[in-house]
Amino acid sequence: MGILDILRISSSALNAERTRMETIASNLANIHTTRTDEGGPYKKKEVVFTTTNVSEGKGFGRMLSERIDGVKVEEIAESPKAFERIHDPGHPDADKDGFVTYPNVNLMEEMTDMIAATRAYEANLSVVNTTKQMFLKSLEIGK
Amino acid sequence: MDTIALVEKALNLRAQYHKILAGNIANVETPNYKEKDIDFQKELQRNAGSIKDLEVKESSDGDVIGSIDGNTVNMENQIMKLTENHMLFNSLVQVVGKKLSMMRYMINEGRR
Amino acid sequence: MKIDSTLNLGNLVGKSTGTTNPKATGSFGEVLKDSIQKVGKLEQDADQEVAKLAKMETQDIHNTMIAIEKADLSFQLMMQVRNKIISAYEEIMRMQV
Numbered sequence: 001m002g003i004l005d006i007l008r009i010s011s012s013a014l015n016a017e018r019t020r021m022e023t024i025a026s027n028l029a030n031i032h033t034t035r036t037d038e039g040g041p042y043k044k045k046e047v048v049f050t051t052t053n054v055s056e057g058k059g060f061g062r063m064l065s066e067r068i069d070g071v072k073v074e075e076i077a078e079s080p081k082a083f084e085r086i087h088d089p090g091h092p093d094a095d096k097d098g099f100v101t102y103p104n105v106n107l108m109e110e111m112t113d114m115i116a117a118t119r120a121y122e123a124n125l126s127v128v129n130t131t132k133q134m135f136l137k138s139l140e141i142g143k
Numbered sequence: 144m145d146t147i148a149l150v151e152k153a154l155n156l157r158a159q160y161h162k163i164l165a166g167n168i169a170n171v172e173t174p175n176y177k178e179k180d181i182d183f184q185k186e187l188q189r190n191a192g193s194i195k196d197l198e199v200k201e202s203s204d205g206d207v208i209g210s211i212d213g214n215t216v217n218m219e220n221q222i223m224k225l226t227e228n229h230m231l232f233n234s235l236v237q238v239v240g241k242k243l244s245m246m247r248y249m250i251n252e253g254r255r
Numbered sequence: 256m257k258i259d260s261t262l263n264l265g266n267l268v269g270k271s272t273g274t275t276n277p278k279a280t281g282s283f284g285e286v287l288k289d290s291i292q293k294v295g296k297l298e299q300d301a302d303q304e305v306a307k308l309a310k311m312e313t314q315d316i317h318n319t320m321i322a323i324e325k326a327d328l329s330f331q332l333m334m335q336v337r338n339k340i341i342s343a344y345e346e347i348m349r350m351q352v
Contacts, residue, residue, distance in 0.1 A: 004230075010223070136233060139233060139237045146306050149310070184311070231311070235309060238308065
């Protein structure tokens with residue numbers, strides 16, 4: 001594991017956090033969507049992170065067993081949380097009891113997730129910057 | 144002496160790569176723009192006459208589907224490659240400068 | 256270029272130890288030759304580290320920088336030692352017999 005592998009790990013994290021932001025954006029945009037192509041309201045999407053090996057395939061003498069753990073989005077799953085039912089008989093999508101099923105997206109949760117994703121993104125960015133500074137500083141050995 | 148020629152070739156290569164990466168980043172919103180990349184090891188092995196005969200291929204990152212408008216540029220990866228390229232470029236410059244100053248010292252001190 | 260300078264110094268060592276101090280000829284000359292070879296080896300090591308960096312076979316820049324510094328410093332030290340030897344030789348040659 002060298003100093004450049006740190007960059008690969010961080011960039012995998014940046015990618016993952018950005019995907020998370022995309023799902024948050026999609027959730028927030030569809031917070032009131034009661035009608036989708038599959039019928040029924042919009043289902044909240046969640047990202048599932050998992051560790052993955054981000055080392056470069058071609059090993060210049062690297063041990064085959066060396067894993068460099070970055071992160072990747074394994075799947076974008078649909079949340080199994082229950083839908084919200086609001087009583088609104090006048091709504092076009094109201095069912096026979098007059099209830100409208102709204103998406104299971106909670107505004108507060110999404111906002112908190114968004115802040116968390118932003119912080120994680122910034123943290124990884126600062127890892128990249130610090131690594132770069134370390135590297136450039138070590139060029140001054142002997143100056 | 145051979146080392147300096149090798150470092151020179153690597154520096155030229157990295158300077159070109161920087162331009163390619165800058166082009167990728169500039170086109171992050173262009174529809175149907177495919178990310179360009181070069182294979183470092185291959186380019187270094189090749190005894191290329193001129194740096195213009197670089198084999199620039201469109202990036203083949205396995206599962207890149209790209210966005211709806213056909214653009215495949217991944218911003219974070221480009222930034223990461225840019226940083227890596229920058230760091231290695233600086234280090235090669237330092238190293239070759241140091242070697243040349245060592246030679247200059249040899250030339251000057253051997254005067255006696 | 257570096258092979259040439261090493262050869263010149265080797266000749267110089269042979270001459271100066273031959274005329275200055277007959278008792279210590281073997282050991283001093285050999286010690287010097289040995290040191291010069293070590294300096295040459297350090298320079299080769301530094302060269303290899305640089306080549307590895309250019310070919311991206313290593314990611315540890317600090318090893319490369321340290322190897323280069325070692326080669327540089329040892330070479331400068333050797334040059335100063337050589338200057339001292341030369342001036343010692345010249346001083347002895349100036350002695351009136």
